[in-house]
Amino acid sequence: MNNGLEDVIAAETRLSDVDGEAGRLIIRGVSLDHLVTHATYEDTAALLLDGFFDRPISVSELKVQLGRARAEVFANVQAMDAMLEKLPPVDAMRALTARLADGEDFETALRLLAAPAVFLPAVLRLRKGETPIAPNPSLSQSADILAMLNGALPSKEQVAALDAYLVTISDHGLNASTFASRVIASTKAGLTSSVLAAVSALKGPLHGGAPGPVLDMLDDVGSEAHAETWLGEALDRGERLMGFGHRIYRVRDPRADALKDALKPLVATGQVDRDRIRLAEAVEQAALATLKERKPDRPLDVNVEFYTALLLEALGFPREAFTGVFAIGRTVGWIAHAREQALEGRLIRPRSVYVGPLPQAAA
Known part of the structure; x- marks a missing residue:
């Protein structure tokens, strides 16, 4: 069983x-x-x-x-x-x-x-x-x-x-x-x-309810310079980093890259907050580095929720x-x-x- x-x-x-x-x-x-x-x-x-x-x-x-x-x-x-x-x-x-x-x-x-x-x-x-x-x-x-x-x-x-x-x-x-x-x-x-x-x-929050908290995390991080410190403190408190890790994928969720690419035309045409995207990219890189250092035995990469949150926010949907x-x-x-x-x-x-x-x- x-x-x-x-x-x-x-x-x-x-x-x-x-x-x-x-x-x-x-x-x-x-x-x-x-x-x-x-x-x-x-x-x-x-x-x-x-x-x-x-x-x-x-x-x-x-x-x-x-x-x-x-x-x-x-x-x-x-x-x-x-x-x-x-x-x-x-x-x-x-x-x-x-x-x-x-x-x-x-x-x-x-x-x-x-x-x-x-x-x-x-x-x-x-x-x-x-x-x-x-x-x-x-x-x-x-x-x-x-x-x-x-x-x-x-x-x-x-x-x-x-x-x-x-x-x-x-x-x-x-x-x-x-x-x-x-x-x-x-x-x-x-x-x-x-x-x-x-x-x-x-x-249920363990299935479809996690994209919104990605934006909560970005709001709390606030700036690119604060990303590494905030993420380290969150892990010290035993918190999960929203938008990272998946029950099935042992590598990067392919849907994450698809949605990241889908955001690019909105960025190029000024239809999305570029500072928001830069912050998200900084958090992504800092989170991957921190997770690799803190949890080397667990394959934790970006999942679909991370860029879902940014895309839906850009289109006008509330979290x-x-x-x-x-x-x-x-x-x-x-x-x-x-x-x-x-x-x-x-x-x-x-x-x-x-x-x-x-x-x-x-x-």
Whole structure:
């Protein structure tokens, strides 16, 4: 028995392969490096969903249908009330998603892909006392998200940056939320139920809740000159350095470099605070050197959370919404895994080992 199911193989999948030793991620036979350079969100969604529904999926068709689905699910924003507005954004988003009908068909999948993209910007605007903005079905998923969030059409660099993020985190093996999605799918409960289970797993701070604290760390460090001292003191207190280390990767997380590259056009065009980026790069270098010195036997490198925080901050998302943005990108992976499990797998029913007391023998 392995606690946490460490190294236990629980499924065969055609969707993604995470090679932690080599620092490589393959999604449906395509390397992350190629995808993040050449693919939009819609390209990646079509790639992941292909073959799991009763129709071929073209990118052009998906873009049109996804735009219509965003317009359809926006009607649920009217269900927002004061109680939902007070919830953390990911919880409010999950509550609105729970209003969607369950099913296994492609239309259900489209609504679930559209839902977080529409609900999260609406929730964030309402929390600021602003009116939610209706989707524009003619825009791409990334462009529409940013338009609904910020109230203006985004630049091409901003759209490309969000596309890069959504592509980068679209799928990543049998992580906690994806496994939750497959467990629910194995019961034939439906795609909405699978996605709700996955969101519930994602919101846990050990899974999808860590990018925000990266910014807290940068705020506390304050300046490049203070980076080494602050990091050393944090390790002396036994604290974890946010954005470093990963359960699977023994080397640098390939998604970190993909997102670092996605930030460069925003920096080059002055759409991001260059001082913030310079501080982050100084913290990165100081942290890697400090970790190598303090923990030479542990392979601790930059993970996806470090540059996720900087990219999402640059695009105008508040840090309390980062888990919700993660859900926007990962939902397509959850749906693909749920369909793969429902079509090809069995009811997931592992065994447990009882370690409690035994009944006392009669005297």
